[in-house]
Amino acid sequence: AAVSRRASLARSRTTTAYRLVHGENDGLPGLVLDRYEDTLVLKLYTCAWMAHVPALLEAIEGALESRRVVLRLSRAAQAAGKARGDLADGATLTGTPPSGPVRFLENGLQFEADVLRGQKTGFFLDQRDNRAKVERLCRRRRVLDGFAYAGACSVYAARGGARDVTSLDASRAVLDAARRHMALNRTHPSVARARHHVIVADVFEALEALRSRGQRYDLVILDPPSFANSREEIPAALKAYHRLVRLGLSVLEPEGVLVLSSCSGQVSPEAFFATVHRAARAARRVLKELARTAHPPDHPIGFREGAYLKGLFAIAK
Ligand SMILES: C[S@@+](CC[C@H](N)C(=O)[O-])C[C@H]1O[C@@H](n2cnc3c(N)ncnc32)[C@H](O)[C@@H]1O
Structure with a gap:
């Protein structure tokens, strides 16, 4: 079945x-x-x-x-x-x-999965549809891909016509993979044209530093790991999302696009989206939602707690 x-x-x-x-x-x-x-x-x-x-x-x-x-x-x-x-x-x-690493195609882009040592089974397959959505929003934009892992979102952004793409992650090894993925896809003229940078750092610290340096982006992607593995961790997770949204918005140009994801199964969609909007208000920004996203078809939801993935695409006024 x-x-x-x-x-x-x-x-x-x-x-x-x-x-x-x-x-x-x-x-x-x-x-x-x-x-x-x-x-x-x-x-x-x-x-x-x-x-x-x-x-x-x-x-x-x-x-x-x-x-x-x-x-x-x-x-x-x-x-x-x-x-x-x-x-x-x-x-x-x-x-x-x-x-x-095992090479494969995703929406016509070439990637490699480190199936022996990579996180999960080597790749975050659950974000495929969100990555395709990112691609459609990136023309001529400066994109920050926070929690980039192997740079899959970064490569989609580049194919979508981003002029500048920064992949940010705490792990140097995954950012080496991000560089390889950009190189593998240079057969697409827009990927070859895009400038690609990597930053090895904690996302929270890097966003503070980028903000104080006056660095700004037109599209910011934030796809953190799960912040809550038990009910007790839900308040801390919501606090972390709140902080992340405020920091993300502080480096986002007016009318820029925020792409935010949550894979914390313990955090309900209601609590997540309410927290995101509360954080935006605290940052004196208004989020105009373009889309809320959930699971791709190969990650079906069979029971209530199985719905872990939540995504938001929004223009930040
Ligand atoms: C859910 S994955 C991102 C998947 C990616 N967006 C994709 O499409 O493949 C989360 C990533 O965040 C990184 N990470 C976790 N905590 C971090 C932190 N505090 N700062 C920077 N990176 C972090 C992990 O190394 C991992 O690569």
């Missing part, structure tokens, strides 16, 4: 990476299966699946074609994997191990 739900993505010639199984939303709690071209990445979030890995592989091989299946384990599951000895994070379960 999970495979047939993704039939239209599977037929695509321009997108060759997508989620095949999205945990309990597809009836398989704690289990994710992502495709990157002909590599499948099986990610287990609970050790309860470990005894069933042979049966899972049989089911996967029966339903899907692939060159290899790579196993990834959440931090919680890694200890159990080590204790068993035969299931390690990054192990290749079938086929030959990948010789490096």
Whole structure:
């Protein structure tokens, strides 16, 4: 059932990476299966699946074609994997191990996923539709891509005609990947034309520094990691979103576009959007919403708490 739900993505010639199984939303709690071209990445979030890995592989091989299946384990599951000895994070379960990052296409752009060591299964596939939306808003803009990871949003912004794109992240390794992704896509004239910069820094600190230097952007993307993993962390998460919006707006030109995302499942859409507007008012800006976004079709929502992803595209007056 999970495979047939993704039939239209599977037929695509321009997108060759997508989620095949999205945990309990597809009836398989704690289990994710992502495709990157002909590599499948099986990610287990609970050790309860470990005894069933042979049966899972049989089911996967029966339903899907692939060159290899790579196993990834959440931090919680890694200890159990080590204790068993035969299931390690990054192990290749079938086929030959990948010789490096796995190349794939997303909406005609070329990317590489570090399926052995990258965050999640190597890429943030859930942001695909938001990235495509970003592309349509970037013509001639100066874009700041905060929490850039491997620069996927940055590359879309460049293809969309941005004149200047800055990828900002705390990790030097992911920004090296962002540079490689820009280079890989220079066959698109607009990507070749765009100036690309990277900043390795904490986003909160970098935004303060950019603001005090008078640096301004026409479009600011902020796609932070989850700020709340439990109910107790919700107030702190809302505080962090509030601070982030204020800081983001402080480097955004009047009439500039704010693109903000939240993957904190504990934070409800109502609380998130209310916080964003409250922060804008505190910054003496008014947000005119262009769109609110949620999950792409390959990340279905099967139960209330499964709806973790919230996005906002807004013009900041
Ligand atoms: C959800 S991912 C971003 C995904 C990205 N927008 C994409 O489309 O692929 C979050 C990123 O934020 C980075 N990060 C987490 N905390 C950070 C911080 N305080 N400052 C800068 N980067 C941070 C992580 O290294 C990770 O790359």
